[in-house]
Amino acid sequence: MSNDQNADAVATINDAWMRGWPKVVARAWIDEDFRQRLLANPAEAIAEFGLPMLDQVELKVVAGEAAPPTMVLTLPDRPADLEEESIEGLVQSGARASHCMGTSCCC
16 A cells, blocks of 8 residues: 555544544443443444444543543564664664554654
């Protein structure tokens, strides 16, 4: 998938979530069974609303106003063929992680 296709897919998913997430929240407010399922297995509960998901995204739902915003960072496994000198070069050059959704690529 090209970067343009990936950006289009993410935009489509974001749009669907902007419209769909409020419906999920409203359902959780009035249906305690759904709320418990949403907290225990968010992907399964949200699937009932047909919201699209990226395969590489794991959902976690935290209840309550006090729940802090969370950023999850994926530390990729070290590529077997990457020499230590190459890694040091990346560190020294200030290479930044790409937005490859948790893969081991750098740009």
